[in-house]
Amino acid sequence: MLERVRPLARPALPAALLAAAVRPGARRWQRLAAGASLVGVWEEVYRRYRRDGRSRTRSEWEQLRSTDWEAFSRHYNERVPTIEEEFELWGEYHQHRHEMRYDLVAGAVRRHLPRGGAVLDVGCGSVLVADRLTDVAARYVGIDFGGHHVAYASEKLAARHASLWGAVGRGDAERLPFRDASFDVVVMSEVIEHLMRPELAVWEVSRVLRPGGVFVMTTNNASEVPLRSPLSHLLAWLEKALGATHPELISYRPWVWPEPVDPEILPPGSPPIYVPHSHHIYAETRRLFAAAGLDTFQWSTFEFPPPQSATAQWLDRRGEPGKRLADAVEAVARSTPGVRRLGCHLFMLARRTGEPVAPRPPAGVWPGPLSP
Numbered sequence: 001m002l003e004r005v006r007p008l009a010r011p012a013l014p015a016a017l018l019a020a021a022v023r024p025g026a027r028r029w030q031r032l033a034a035g036a037s038l039v040g041v042w043e044e045v046y047r048r049y050r051r052d053g054r055s056r057t058r059s060e061w062e063q064l065r066s067t068d069w070e071a072f073s074r075h076y077n078e079r080v081p082t083i084e085e086e087f088e089l090w091g092e093y094h095q096h097r098h099e100m101r102y103d104l105v106a107g108a109v110r111r112h113l114p115r116g117g118a119v120l121d122v123g124c125g126s127v128l129v130a131d132r133l134t135d136v137a138a139r140y141v142g143i144d145f146g147g148h149h150v151a152y153a154s155e156k157l158a159a160r161h162a163s164l165w166g167a168v169g170r171g172d173a174e175r176l177p178f179r180d181a182s183f184d185v186v187v188m189s190e191v192i193e194h195l196m197r198p199e200l201a202v203w204e205v206s207r208v209l210r211p212g213g214v215f216v217m218t219t220n221n222a223s224e225v226p227l228r229s230p231l232s233h234l235l236a237w238l239e240k241a242l243g244a245t246h247p248e249l250i251s252y253r254p255w256v257w258p259e260p261v262d263p264e265i266l267p268p269g270s271p272p273i274y275v276p277h278s279h280h281i282y283a284e285t286r287r288l289f290a291a292a293g294l295d296t297f298q299w300s301t302f303e304f305p306p307p308q309s310a311t312a313q314w315l316d317r318r319g320e321p322g323k324r325l326a327d328a329v330e331a332v333a334r335s336t337p338g339v340r341r342l343g344c345h346l347f348m349l350a351r352r353t354g355e356p357v358a359p360r361p362p363a364g365v366w367p368g369p370l371s372p
């Protein structure tokens, strides 16, 4: 019984208190009492949110330490579907949300890629960014870790792309198989969060970019935690907005969502192994880029509301009107101060302006559980 009442009471209590505090005709003491109770409820909700966030973060940090190169490699080569296969699993609404991201990334590439220039797409997946650049006269090079992704993407690139020419091959973001200063633009969209040592990849990106070249990056925005009710989690939203530039405020640190590796591809009797699916805080990621000689000159967040939330499921069931409504929410959220930091994904543009602080990433440059 209590379990049934609790989900209703959670948003209802603060809503009732808020209504009591602003009710026309309420006496002053009534307003004050309702306001104080509301602050008390929010304080308790936030205390629990922070405590749970911190303890979950600690255990996820430990889970991530379980990974090794062998498990990582088998996971990406034997289990991770291509992004287009994922669309079939997730459905049209999910695809629509991703398409918005590809448009954003391809738009940035267009603006910064000189005619006849070269773009590298690290972790290119199904080359969906290249699909939006077919009319651009430039060289496109895609690399991905998963063998089946590369086979699919190479075939697709060869069959469809016109002015844009190039190739897709296998490679590891943490050890790029290219000469120094060989690209005008490097793209890494929804990839950095999967890496064991993101700082190595960022150093590599800086190395292969020409001076003045541009790095286009998207990733998960910390802390994307499913929100149960806008009222009870108002403080969590506030934390997310302020935490972008003050990372210490964020309770759910960026190590949310380690992905379990399918036990069937692990040695018999192996303990559970998790590979990274981390979240990034703008200020921390910007600091990492700066250490690698990459100066962030533009950033924003996108994808409102959260893709796995109840709201998104409701919109998904609405079909085309649901997509249009999501686009409208997106447009309003992106242009509203404060709210525009609450998107599920982070979009950053950085320019190669200097040299890295050291030939290899120094200890402490990235706070990852697998970093020195």
Ligand SMILES: C[S@@+](CC[C@H](N)C(=O)[O-])C[C@H]1O[C@@H](n2cnc3c(N)ncnc32)[C@H](O)[C@@H]1O
Pocket (backbone or CB within 6 Å): 076, 080, 083, 122, 123, 124, 125, 126, 127, 128, 143, 144, 145, 146, 149, 171, 172, 173, 174, 188, 189, 190, 191, 194, 195
């Ligand atoms: C979420 S998908 C994104 C794919 C593509 N960038 C897109 O936006 O559609 C993550 C991709 O990163 C690739 N990946 C994971 N680890 C990698 C690594 N160490 N080096 C290169 N690619 C990697 C995966 O195989 C997968 O294709």
